[in-house]
Amino acid sequence: MDPHSYADFSQLLTDSIALDLFLDFERRIIVGSADFTLRQAFSGDFVLDTRDLLVRGAFDSSSPAKKPLAFDISSERHPIKGQRLVLHLPSPTSRFLILFTTSPQASALQWLDPSQASSGKHPFVYTHCQALHARSIFPCQDTPSARFRFSARINIPQEMRAVMSAAHVERLEAIAPGRAVEVFEMEQPIPPYLFALAAGEIACEELGARSRVYGEPGMVKAAAQEFAATEGMIEQAEALFGPYDWERFDMLVLPPSFPYGGMENPRMVFLTPTVIVGDRSGVSVVAHELAHSWTGNLITNASANDFWLNEGFTTYAERRIVEVLDGKERVALHYGLGWNGWEEEIERFKDRPEFTKLKTNQENVDPDEVYSQVPYEKGCFFLKRLEDEVSRPAFDDFLERYIAKFRFTSIDTETFLVFLRDYFPGIDEKVNVDRWIYEPGMPPDAPKPKSGILERVLGMVAEFKSQSESYDEEAWKKYLESLKEEVLGWQALEWQVYLESLPKKVASVMILRDLDSVFHLSRSPNWDLRVAFLVIAANSGFQACYNDIEQALMMVGRMRYLRPLYSGLLDSKDEAGMDLAKKVFAEARPKYHPIARSVVEGLMKAKDGKSNDGKLYEQ
Secondary structure, three states: OOOOOOOOOOOOOOEEEEEEEEEOOOOEEEEEEEEEEEEEEEEEEEEEEEEOOEEEEEEOOOOOOEEEEEEEEEEOOOOEEEEEEEEEEEEEEEEEEEEEEOOOOHHHHHHHHEEHOOOOOOOEEEEEOOOOHHHHHEOOOOOOOOOOEEEEEEEEEEEEEEOOOOEEEEEEEEEOOOOOEEEEEEEEEEEEEHEEEEEEEEEEEEEEEOOOEOOOOOOOOHHHHHHHHHHHHHHHHHHHHOOOOOOOOOOEOOOOOOOOEEEOOOOOOEOOHOOOOOOOHHHHHHHHHHHHOOOOEEEEEEEEOOOHHHHHHHHHHHHHHHHHHHHHHHHHHHHHHHHHHHHHHHOOOOOOHHHHHOOOOOOOOOOOOOOOHHHHHHHHHHHHHHHHHHOOHHHHHHHHHHHHHHHOOOOOOHHHHHHHHHHHHOOHHHHOOHHHHHHHOOOOOOHHHHHHHHHHHHHHHHHHHHHOOOOOHHHHHHHHHHHHHHHHHOOOOHHHHHHHOOOOOOOOOOHHHHHHHHHHHHHHHOOHHHHHHHHHHHOOOHHHHHHHHHHHHHHOHHHHHHHHHHHHHHHHHOHHHHHHHHHHHHHHHHHHHHHHHHHHHHHHHHHHHOOOOOOOOOO
């Protein structure tokens, strides 16, 4: 059922796991135990996923005697799945305990020195388990189909605080000299990739009755101002999709090395600090992670082959929330960005069209390697096409019933299609559903975004392209004057659509020099705008911006920025740019999350002809 897990689906699935985790910052390891409760008693060989774990023992915990259990762990590490752990259960039991220690190189963990944290006083650690990385923290059936409840006791230095994707129960002080224990409970069943933990110097600010923002002390107040409207956003989402089932929607703003815009961990969403700009322009990231509370967290894809069920639905839901907040004219800008992103992926996967399908075949494929905007954007445009065909009221009723039927379950694409066709008989006569799901590329009936605002922005893009193809200084100056008039009413989103729609490479760097001197894009406080401009500068070999590119690559580890900036420098055919990429990565590498390191290493190897592509492309 899942090409990325050793889990045997003819066996029972885990009901709950009780974790005890000792965080050793000096050795950068977690020493832990996991007490498993199965859905009913089982005997025979029980299979779990691990990656680089030292398994120190296994015991039958169903009785006070805790008899040792024999186990085998594969000596060879599969490049995608890791190592298979097989417990030998000689008689029926519903509980067993495993003792383990993580590796300092665990793919889900980033350990930060005090110098890498904002205060400089204490170290910091955080997890990222999507897609296959929970198995590097504790043994588990590491597939989205295996939902489980958990409790956790997190043993940390006394001066620190821990947060999790779970309800905080209590803090126990002075458990041992200089140590404290934070106790958590997650009563709703979640897939393993939503397991989340962070510990360090963490403060918090209240946002509303159900929401709070956490972060390092130096940034938490700015984050609270940025996300002040969160409670209202939750209410708008509930009006669209039904009751919020996770009690709280708290957020943790992580250090700059966090490799994603956000991660939808229930009860404790993780966010990049790059969304804190001061003008609340990062609200769409929060809207996306909030929407996951229904589509992704509540209803989950059964495997990576069905990833669009998470991200296509969530992107559609995010844009419905943004439409309520900002109106139809402005939400078209989000669809415009999505269309641009989709077209980039068509080019990226031109030799691997399998990965422009919604339902993919990822047998022997690392899901991180083919992570892209396809499930987000093609999935969203498919749902918008269905909405346009059946009417919004009918589609809203469909969504309500879909969420009610499959809540707290993991499903595959075929289960969704049965439900769709039962609900809308004859839908295939109006929409070529199989073409959308099983064939590559974007179908010709995809609803292209339209609005007056979007058309004006794209009009300025078209004029830029004309100017850049045949540079004439006088004509270019006139264009700059007209652009200065046009942007007087622009917000950050218009600028983002404009910059991300421009050619990635321009013939005359004089154009970039003038654009930057007028609008100061290379040092914009909005990271999306800054990087969009610097990507063009990198691809064009605009050396005047190389210091700004270096600064950006040293400051943040978000893969939405790293991949296009490094790619631009490496593909620019400018020796100075290629040398800069190698120099910066050698210095910045220790600051990046393990997943981000592999992205850039893949790009470097691809440039040297040693591999096909860098891994991962973040939305």
